[in-house]
Amino acid sequence: MNSTPLLFLGILIALASSWWGVLVAPSLQIGNAPTVFSKETGQHYPANRPGLAQQGAEIYRSEGCNSCHSQLVRPEGFGNDLARGWGKRRTVAQDYLRDNPVLLGSVRIGPDLSNIGYRMGAGDTNAQPVMVAYHLKHLYHPRTVAPGSVMPAYPYLFEKRPIQGSPSASALKLEGAFAPPEGFEVVPTPEATALVAYLLSLRSGVSLAEAPVPPPPTNAVETATSSTNAAPASAPTR
Amino acid sequence: MISTATPSLPKSADIPSLAEVDASFRSVALFFFAKAAFWLIAGAFLLLLASIKLHAPAMMSGAAWLTYGRLAPAGWDILVYGFAGQAGFAVGLWLLARASMQRLQSSLLVLAGGVLWNVGVLAGTIGILAGYSTGRELLEMPAGAMACLVVAAGLIGSAGWITFAARTESQTYPSAWFVLLSLISFVWFGSVALMMYSGEGPRGVMQVLVQRWYANGITSLWLGGIAAATIFHFLPHTLNRPLASRSLALIAFWSLAFFAPWAVTAHGDPFPRWIISVGIAGQFMASIAILAIAMNWWKTAEGSLNALLASPGARLIGLAAVAYVASGALDLLMAFQRFSSWTRFSWMHQGLDWLLVGGAVIAGLFAIIPDVIARSTGQALSPGLVRLHATLTLVGVSLIAVPLVVGGGIQGARLSDPTMPFMDALRASMHLVRLSSLGLVVFLLGQFVFAFALFGVFRSLVAACATTVRTWADPVSKNRTAGVRS
Amino acid sequence: MGSYTAPVGFFIALAILAYLGHAELGYHNGQFSPGVYEPYADLRSIPKSGGEVNPVDEGRVVYAQLCSACHQPNGSGNPANGCPPVAGSDWVLEEGPARLIRIVLNGAKGPIMVNGKEWGSPVGMLAFKDALSDEQIAHVITYIRQSPEWKNNAPTVTAEMVKSVREKTSSRGAQWTSDELMKIPTAVE
Known part of the structure; x- marks a missing residue:
């Protein structure tokens, strides 16, 4: 410890060792992982996000949504993520291949969002407009649909404007204290629309070799949770 | 307890007094601590705003920069970089200079680094609040601001090493080792992370690994190193008794430097099992350092x-x-x-x-x-x-x-x-x-x-x-x- | 600096930590495979999803790789090159698969009436008898007959059916034409 160059070298070797072990070696193994073909969907997984959803990912990043929401589902025996209906299976590296940046998050002040695109109506395309309307209202003022939520409101992603002629088709249907004054309407900005498109694109339910989707639930507890999750009002609060 | 005198040690006439060592810090201390005090207030204030928003989520929701997702990371980054890092540099250099019985060398480098550091923190904070956060924990500041911080830390760190190399005291102290480790750490983790993210950058979860490696590295070695150095200096100093064991400090130092940066993963993360296992094993090994440190401090303070x-x-x-x-x-x-x-x-x-x-x-x-x-x-x-x-x-x-x-x-x-x-x-x-x-x-x-x-x-x-x-x-x-x- | 010597218990604690670290790496390394995730120990312990092979899922892969370029991923066919639709097609949904198996084995060319509209081209569809096994042909035909995406619903085709047709037509090299096929009974004996 009395020779400056030796001390410097020793510290450098110590620090470099973790770089090799934690970054270089994994990168050699999984850094160039290809997309995989899914027999279930007949498409490569993961697919590129549609343009609008990709823009929404940028909003998600810039508003810091990952300060409160994680995007990872832990396996059975590592917490109750699956029993809570946050996913059909655990998430693995494959799920994040197309994300940039990958926003895993480290705190859950709100629920996990890995599969928010599946919840409410379970992927039924007919329910899409319902889900869009739900998420827009939730973003405009979370407590319109989830009483007691601690999520901030995002009125700046919406425009409150006087109704000119007939009301806009995209205007939110707000009631009671949350409704805009008479003669006004609340319409989503392109940012809000993109963010909702991103949220609906969050689906990691495709069965993968390394993380197979287990067969449908049989026991009572799981059935109970999944049925609660299908109900629109309670789903995203879980 | 090996204290063989290095032949290049200066003659006693060149050995500065403690007062001279302290006096060489005048401008550095004033500059760094004034800026750090400002940032600490700013950071704690933003965190307080964020915290209030958890209890009154509808409050102040009209402006984008006031949303929780921007306030919380901005406030925390200010606390870490604006205060802890900045004040840590100044205190670290002071501990190093005292342990080396040498005036602060190249103090111009330190001041230049200090200016650049504050420019980086300011730019980074504005970036996060304006929505240019990268979304990566502790690396939220835009790349330009991060680059400022890394260069600044390089300038400050080299002054530290130059001072250490010019020491007039043959014996090196544990506090000095931890400061030296801390000074290298930020430059190493920051520059490698920036380099790995540049260009196309890593794909998928490799991005998360890089971020975790950086965040874990700077908290355990850069910040943790300064904390350890401070306590290693202060405990014996205040209690007016020697540190219990130099060899325990040696074990702690090297096991911390070698193993702490490995502890990047946690159970349930979306990485192949062996990567989790490597991180967990790193955590166990790094705990050797914590145990040795705890033992040493306890034995020093006991009684x-x-x-x-x-x-x-x-x-x-x-x-x-x-x-x-x-x-x-x-x-x-x-x-x-x-x-x-x-x-x-x-x-x-x-x-x-x-x-x-x-x-x-x-x-x-x-x-x-x-x-x-x-x-x-x-x-x-x-x-x-x-x-x-x-x-x-x-x-x-x-x-x-x-x-x-x-x-x-x-x-x-x-x-x-x-x-x-x-x-x-x-x-x-x-x-x-x-x-x-x-x-x-x-x-x-x-x-x-x-x-x-x-x-x-x-x-x-x-x-x-x-x-x-x-x-x-x-x-x-x-x-x-x-x-x-x- | 002091000359305190740590007690034996301290070194035992260090040894336990070091052991835990090594045991973690030794027993939970997933054989260092990129395909092993918690909670599985190795590749063999990962259950296969769904248990047995689902012919629709297997066939979907074959279709995507070989058929979708002409018949389109949504099975709509391609009017530009005369490639007929498979989604909702009367040829595909025929109760017996004898003609369908022949088309896949040897290919087909010339005009063909599908759902009352004329399709087809002089080049026609290629033969797949050498490219695909009986099983794969059974899977892909079952897929186009039962694809949930297209709401098709016709009986499953087995590898045995394909084998029997393949043996019967083994001497044939040319593509089928619509007229030839219409003379063959739809059921596979």
């Missing part, structure tokens, strides 16, 4: 714990030592699957951050900062204000960290029942989060007190300076003062 309650600085260093060991112990617990499943993603995450950064680093630094200022400028902070500040900081940090850790445990326990709705589990721990918001208020008040005390030092320095200028310009009064003095 004179009363002395640790005697002065404000000693109380702060006591808190820092307890917080450092506690955060290490919680990290070790997190390596076990059951504990990790229970507490991960809960408030305990923030509690752990506060324990290390608020408890070990900030409290530890504040134990020494008044001393550094007094010795390097010749102007002491008002002792009353220092005592008040130490008390408020102590109460504040404890009130923030402990409820968050406990609240995380409660939240996790509730969540372990899968039928318990997520929001109900959150609500069950909310009263403790409110308590930690209160802690933040106390903490923030304390920092105003410190800023006020620091302002007092500046005022008397300016006054002293003005007197000098006046006496120099006016020979009559010079004679008069000379007459009075004699």
Whole structure:
């Protein structure tokens, strides 16, 4: 410890060792992982996000949504993520291949969002407009649909404007204290629309070799949770 | 205990006195601590705003920069880079210079680095608040701002190493090793992370690994290294007894440097199992360092714990030592699957951050900062204000960290029942989060007190300076003062 | 500096930590495979999803790789090159698969009436008898007959059926024409 160059070298070797072990070696193994073909969907997984959803990912990043929401589902025996209906299976590296940046998050002040695109109506395309309307209202003022939520409101992603002629088709249907004054309407900005498109694109339910989707639930507890999750009002609060 | 004299040691005539060593820090200390005090207030204020928004989520929702997702990372980054890093550099260099019995070398490099560092923090904060956050924890600042920080840390760090290389003291001290490790760490982790993200960058979860490696590296080695150095210096110094064991410190130093940066993964992460396993194994091995450190400090302080309650600085260093060991112990617990499943993603995450950064680093630094200022400028902070500040900081940090850790445990326990709705589990721990918001208020008040005390030092320095200028310009009064003095 | 010597218990604690670290790496390394995730120990312990092979899922892969370029991923066919639709096609949904198996084995060319509209081209569809096994042909035909995406619903085709047709037509090299096929009974004996 009395020779400056030796001390410097020793510290450098110590620090470099973790770089090799934690970054270089994994990168050699999984850094160039290809997309995989899914027999279930007949498409490569993961697919590129549609343009609008990709823009929404940028909003998600810039508003810091990952300060409160994680995007990872832990396996059975590592917490109750699956029993809570946050996913059909655990998430693995494959799920994040197309994300940039990958926003895993480290705190859950709100629920996990890995599969928010599946919840409410379970992927039924007919329910899409319902889900869009739900998420827009939730973003405009979370407590319109989830009483007691601690999520901030995002009125700046919406425009409150006087109704000119007939009301806009995209205007939110707000009631009671949350409704805009008479003669006004609340319409989503392109940012809000993109963010909702991103949220609906969050689906990691495709069965993968390394993380197979287990067969449908049989026991009572799981059935109970999944049925609660299908109900629109309670789903995203879980 | 090998102390073979290096042949290149300077002759005794070149050995500066302690007073000369301290005096070489005058401008550095003033610049770094003034800026750090400002950032600490700014960071704690943003965190307080963010915390209030958890209780009144509809408040101040009209402006994008006031949303929780921007305030919280901006506030935390300010705390880490604006205060802990900045004050840590100054205190670290001071410890290093004293341990080396050498004046601060290349202080211009340090000052240039300091200016660049503050430019980086400012640019980064504005970037995050304006929505240009990268979304990567502790790396949220846009790449340009991060680059400023890395270059600045390089300038400051090289001055530290130059000072160490020019030491006149043959024996090296544990506090000096940890400072040297800390000085390299930020440059290493920061530059490698920036380089890996440049261009196309890593794909998929490799991005997460790079971010975790960086965040874990700078918290455990850069910030943790400074905290350890501070305590290694202060404990023997205050208790007026030698450090219990140099060889235990050696074990701790090398196991920390080698193994702590490996502990990047946690159970349930979306990485192949072996990568998790490597991280967990790293955590176990890094705990060797924590155990050796705890043992050493305990044996040093054993029997004179009363002395640790005697002065404000000693109380702060006591808190820092307890917080450092506690955060290490919680990290070790997190390596076990059951504990990790229970507490991960809960408030305990923030509690752990506060324990290390608020408890070990900030409290530890504040134990020494008044001393550094007094010795390097010749102007002491008002002792009353220092005592008040130490008390408020102590109460504040404890009130923030402990409820968050406990609240995380409660939240996790509730969540372990899968039928318990997520929001109900959150609500069950909310009263403790409110308590930690209160802690933040106390903490923030304390920092105003410190800023006020620091302002007092500046005022008397300016006054002293003005007197000098006046006496120099006016020979009559010079004679008069000379007459009075004699 | 002091000369304190740590007690034996301390070194035992260090040894336990070091052991835990090594045991973690030794027993939970997932054989260092990129495909092994918690909670599985190795590749063999990962259950296959759904248990047995689902012919629709297997066939979907074959279709995507070989058929979708002409017949389109949504099975709509391609009017530009005369490639007829498979989604909702009367040829595909025929109760017996004898003609369908022949088309896949030897290919087909010339005009062909599908759902009352004329399709087809002089080049026609290629033969797949050498490219695909009986099983794969059974899977892909089952897929186009039962694809949930297209709401098709016709009986499953087995590898045995394909084998029997393949043996019967083994001497044939040319592509089928619509007229030839219409003379063959739809059921596979």
